[in-house]
Amino acid sequence: MRPDGAEVRPNLRDTRPAMTPGVRLGTVSFVWRPWNVLVTVLLAAAAFLVFCLSIGIGDFPIGLDQVIATLLGRGEQVDEFVIMDLRMPRALAGLVVGVALGVSGAITQSVARNPLASPDILGITGGASAVAVFLVTVSGGTAAAVVNAVGLSAAALAGGLGTGLLVYFLAWRRGIDGFRLILIGISVSAVMEAITTWLLATADIRDVARAQAWLVGSLDGRSWDEVRVAIWGTLVLLVVVGGVSFQFKPLHLGDDVAAGLGVRYTRVRAVLLLCAVLLAGVAVSAAGPVPFVALVAPQVAMRLVRCPTPPIVASGVVGALLLIGADLVARTALPIGLPVGVVTAAIGGPFLVYLLVRANLRLPGQG
Amino acid sequence: MGTTALERPTSRGTTQARRRRVVGLSTLVVLLVIAGAVSLAVGARALSPADVWHGLFAAPDSDQRLTEIRLIVQTVRVPRTVLAIVAGIALGVGGALIQGYTRNPIADTGLLGVNTGASFAVVAAIALFGFDDPFQYVWFAFLGAAAAGVVVFGLASIGRGAGNPLTLALAGQGVAVFLAAMTTAVALGDKESLNALRFWNAGSVAGVGFDVIWPVTGFIVVGLVLAVTTLPAINLLNLGDDVARGLGVNIALSRTVGIAAITLLAGAATAACGPIAFLGLMVAHVARYLTGPDYRWLVPYAGLLGAVILLACDIVGRLVVRPSELDAGVLVALLGAPFFAVLVWRGKFKSA
Numbered sequence: 221m222r223p224d225g226a227e228v229r230p231n232l233r234d235t236r237p238a239m240t241p242g243v244r245l246g247t248v249s250f251v252w253r254p255w256n257v258l259v260t261v262l263l264a265a266a267a268f269l270v271f272c273l274s275i276g277i278g279d280f281p282i283g284l285d286q287v288i289a290t291l292l293g294r295g296e297q298v299d300e301f302v303i304m305d306l307r308m309p310r311a312l313a314g315l316v317v318g319v320a321l322g323v324s325g326a327i328t329q330s331v332a333r334n335p336l337a338s339p340d341i342l343g344i345t346g347g348a349s350a351v352a353v354f355l356v357t358v359s360g361g362t363a364a365a366v367v368n369a370v371g372l373s374a375a376a377l378a379g380g381l382g383t384g385l386l387v388y389f390l391a392w393r394r395g396i397d398g399f400r401l402i403l404i405g406i407s408v409s410a411v412m413e414a415i416t417t418w419l420l421a422t423a424d425i426r427d428v429a430r431a432q433a434w435l436v437g438s439l440d441g442r443s444w445d446e447v448r449v450a451i452w453g454t455l456v457l458l459v460v461v462g463g464v465s466f467q468f469k470p471l472h473l474g475d476d477v478a479a480g481l482g483v484r485y486t487r488v489r490a491v492l493l494l495c496a497v498l499l500a501g502v503a504v505s506a507a508g509p510v511p512f513v514a515l516v517a518p519q520v521a522m523r524l525v526r527c528p529t530p531p532i533v534a535s536g537v538v539g540a541l542l543l544i545g546a547d548l549v550a551r552t553a554l555p556i557g558l559p560v561g562v563v564t565a566a567i568g569g570p571f572l573v574y575l576l577v578r579a580n581l582r583l584p585g586q587g
Numbered sequence: 588m589g590t591t592a593l594e595r596p597t598s599r600g601t602t603q604a605r606r607r608r609v610v611g612l613s614t615l616v617v618l619l620v621i622a623g624a625v626s627l628a629v630g631a632r633a634l635s636p637a638d639v640w641h642g643l644f645a646a647p648d649s650d651q652r653l654t655e656i657r658l659i660v661q662t663v664r665v666p667r668t669v670l671a672i673v674a675g676i677a678l679g680v681g682g683a684l685i686q687g688y689t690r691n692p693i694a695d696t697g698l699l700g701v702n703t704g705a706s707f708a709v710v711a712a713i714a715l716f717g718f719d720d721p722f723q724y725v726w727f728a729f730l731g732a733a734a735a736g737v738v739v740f741g742l743a744s745i746g747r748g749a750g751n752p753l754t755l756a757l758a759g760q761g762v763a764v765f766l767a768a769m770t771t772a773v774a775l776g777d778k779e780s781l782n783a784l785r786f787w788n789a790g791s792v793a794g795v796g797f798d799v800i801w802p803v804t805g806f807i808v809v810g811l812v813l814a815v816t817t818l819p820a821i822n823l824l825n826l827g828d829d830v831a832r833g834l835g836v837n838i839a840l841s842r843t844v845g846i847a848a849i850t851l852l853a854g855a856a857t858a859a860c861g862p863i864a865f866l867g868l869m870v871a872h873v874a875r876y877l878t879g880p881d882y883r884w885l886v887p888y889a890g891l892l893g894a895v896i897l898l899a900c901d902i903v904g905r906l907v908v909r910p911s912e913l914d915a916g917v918l919v920a921l922l923g924a925p926f927f928a929v930l931v932w933r934g935k936f937k938s939a
Contacts, residue, residue: 403931407924414920421789436771511764562772569765
């Protein structure tokens with residue numbers, strides 16, 4: 221039996237035969253999968269629709285046609301103010317954070333070869349949370365000065381990145397093994413959690429409420445400044461991921477095969493993991509540790525696209541759809557304006573359980 | 588698999604090994620007594636041994652200083668020390684049992700979602716009923732811990748993943764993240780429960796009176812009795828289900844009793860102290876290193892070690908950040924997580 225029983229395995233029914241036509245553009249070649257592209261485009265359209273709906277719904281409702289007209293620069297002035305200044309940052313933050321989490325999840329799940337690996341489990345969100353809570357709760361000159369100078373989001377990003385790197389180096393032992401990576405991630409997360417808990421226990425109750433609100437993950441009250449950083453960060457990282465991703469697929473075949481196909485797997489994996497960590501960090505710094513999107517999105521995308529491994533682009537699109545959808549639900553359907561993190565946890569928890577039970581029932585012989 | 592029952596199936600044959608284990612056990616008892624005594628003496632106000640003695644046994648008199656000392660010792664230090672010992676034993680034994688039953692070297696009652704289940708129940712109870720006394724919400728913590736433990740354990744035992752160390756950790760993690768978010772959702776809407784939660788959540792043996800400690804101890808004693816009755820069965824179960832069945836073990840019965848024992852022990856300890864993760868995991872490994880895989884020895888060792896370590900962490904926590912205190916649960920996590928990481932790193936759990 222493999223050490224990580226819940227491993228991503230090609231499901232033979234869903235895998236297309238190797239005859240699928242290839243496309244070659246200069247030195248780059250890839251397999252042309254019309255179904256994959258169709259589903260991804262449809263998902264993107266759905267995400268855009270929810271995005272527009274989310275912008276339109278609120279205390280001052282704006283019709284869908286008006287929203288689209290305004291986005292195209294042909295709207296009325298009132299609408300333009302409401303949309304561009306008030307609602308756009310929040311909706312865009314949802315979009316970007318969703319994409320970042322989805323892609324980050326797709327990468328970590330592929331590298332760890334385990335559908336349950338996600339930035340939550342690899343300690344990134346835990347580290348970001350600990351730093352953010354530290355800054356919010358520890359009163360005194362230094363912390364306040366740091367918050368003012370670099371911003372809570374940037375500090376959280378640094379915390380997440382630092383923890384992610386720590387996990388990576390702790391798990392390094394002549395290479396990275398997915399199983400070890402996850403277990404080390406869990407233990408580092410536990411330390412970060414202990415620190416967070418202790419900070420919360422010793423802090424002033426008003427600070428605690430602020431920290432707690434941040435800890436659950438929310439899109440509420442995003443400003444353009446915060447969103448702009450998240451957008452640029454995500455874009456740059458996506459370009460890097462896109463560049464490396466052609467060497468990515470063979471990793472699923474195992475290190476030896478990948479090496480045989482000319483992939484320098486250790487380096488590719490390190491770059492990809494770094495990108496995943498950074499993407500998760502950007503997401504956490506913009507919206508707090510929104511749980512489960514990184515876990516759920518790639519799995520949903522995998523099933524919709526009918527692909528044996530988490531597809532990167534589709535995962536990002538599903539992540540965006542999921543997050544804006546959840547935010548819309550949190551904002552409109554629920555009574556007291558709960559943060560989006562509560563909704564994603566309510567969806568994600570049962571989904572994780574479903575994955576586990578399914579992986580368990582399916583283990584040997586049927587993969 | 589870290590538990591290697593096959594290596595030394597019976598070791599009671601050698602009287603030498605037996606004597607060594609008895610000596611080890613006695614050493615642990617002595618260590619526990621010393622730690623208990625230190626725990627009575629150390630704190631915001633350091634007391635001399637004579638003061639502690641007076642505080643414990645002197646008859647009430649008019650001496651102002653002695654009355655004060657008696658108050659400190661009897662209402663603060665003694666409950667705290669007793670709880671650390673009781674909860675430490677419970678978590679230690681629970682950790683050893685859970686590793687025995689799951690044949691899973693990274694099983695830990697804290698990783699099972701027991702903690703977050705208890706947190707969620709505490710918050711929900713406070714938000715719904717407005718409790719403000721630990722004596723009231725300790726029962727909800729107990730229920731929540733038990734429910735979460737059973738759910739996670741059940742999820743991880745379905746199908747073939749049962750023997751896989753990762754499955755349990757992930758099931759626990761998944762349920763924990765879910766419950767943690769729900770807990771936050773409730774706590775955000777309710778200042779009272781947020782305030783109660785953050786203290787309870789750090790995992791501390793301080794601030795609980797005997798009105799809570801006695802009932803909790805009752806549950807723990809029942810759990811310990813159940814645990815003792817299943818010890819021979821665990822040894823056989825570690826030879827594999829088929830072998831155990833062939834040797835006459837009623838597997839379903841012994842698993843049920845085992846889970847009941849684990850739930851009682853971990854649930855009661857968590858209810859009283861708040862979440863303390865990694866303690867059971869650590870002591871089970873240290874105990875296995877000291878005694879070998881025979882659970883009849885391993886479990887008592889783990890219990891005593893648990894009590895000693897929890898007491899020690901509590902004492903250290905009182906000293907390091909004076910005049911404030913570091914909660915025992917935080918210290919245990921800071922100690923336990925690296926321990927866990929080293930075990931992982933050394934490749935202890937390569938395969939299921």
